[in-house]
Amino acid sequence: xxxxxxxxxxxxxxxxxxxxxxxxxxxxxxxxxxxxxxxxxxxxxxxxxxxxxxxxxxxxxxxxxxxxxxxxxxxxxxxxxxxxxxxxxxxxxxxxxxxxxxxxxxxxxxxxxxxxxxxxxxxxxxxxxxxxxxxxxxxxxxxxxxxxxxxxxxxxxxxxxxxxxxxxxxxxxxxxxxxxxxxxxxxxxxxxxxxxxxxxxxxxxxxxxxxxxxxxxxxxxx
Numbered sequence: 001x002x003x004x005x006x007x008x009x010x011x012x013x014x015x016x017x018x019x020x021x022x023x024x025x026x027x028x029x030x031x032x033x034x035x036x037x038x039x040x041x042x043x044x045x046x047x048x049x050x051x052x053x054x055x056x057x058x059x060x061x062x063x064x065x066x067x068x069x070x071x072x073x074x075x076x077x078x079x080x081x082x083x084x085x086x087x088x089x090x091x092x093x094x095x096x097x098x099x100x101x102x103x104x105x106x107x108x109x110x111x112x113x114x115x116x117x118x119x120x121x122x123x124x125x126x127x128x129x130x131x132x133x134x135x136x137x138x139x140x141x142x143x144x145x146x147x148x149x150x151x152x153x154x155x156x157x158x159x160x161x162x163x164x165x166x167x168x169x170x171x172x173x174x175x176x177x178x179x180x181x182x183x184x185x186x187x188x189x190x191x192x193x194x195x196x197x198x199x200x201x202x203x204x205x206x207x208x209x210x211x212x213x214x215x216x217x218x219x220x221x222x
């Protein structure tokens with residue numbers, strides 16, 4: 001890990017860290033770790049196999065043996081499960097809600113920890129998640145904590161889903177985000193919080209290009 005440039009971008013659900021991480025990785029020619037996708041893949045696999053959400057042993061086993069691979073292309077990161085492109089399937093709201101619950105389990109987090117660290121290799125890595133800078137890569141070169149108000153994040157998600165033709169409730173999306181925030185920030189293992197040496201960026205009033213430029217400026221200054 002010490003030989004590679006590691007940039008961690010943590011933050012709550014809907015803060016835009018996934019899109020920003022992809023942009024920064026492509027701009028700098030670095031590898032990308034979408035840690036949230038790993039938890040979503042565990043969730044999707046558990047749903048498909050009808051695993052009891054309280055069966056911690058089985059969920060941890062799924063996390064350890066998950067046949068997953070990623071490919072970074074011009075349109076972002078494609079996630080593959082057993083060779084099947086499940087990039088769209090893991091973004092379903094149902095999967096996201098299960099993933100948030102799965103991610104709160106210490107056994108699952110422990111099972112995925114080394115798999116995440118294995119992504120760090122020269123020339124470098126952009127790691128997107130909730131505990132990248134605090135737990136997974138505590139010695140990262142640059143740490144960013146990207147956030148936005150819950151209302152703004154709900155609005156962004158609402159617009160995304162409406163653009164896909166889905167019928168959604170803004171009030172329900174806001175409630176889901178607030179519940180997910182509470183669960184992520186109050187879990188016993190790896191709670192969502194900025195690393196002590198992280199740069200905090202509030203994107204509530206910023207466009208995506210502005211956020212990207214701000215992060216690239218931080219990289220240049222380092």
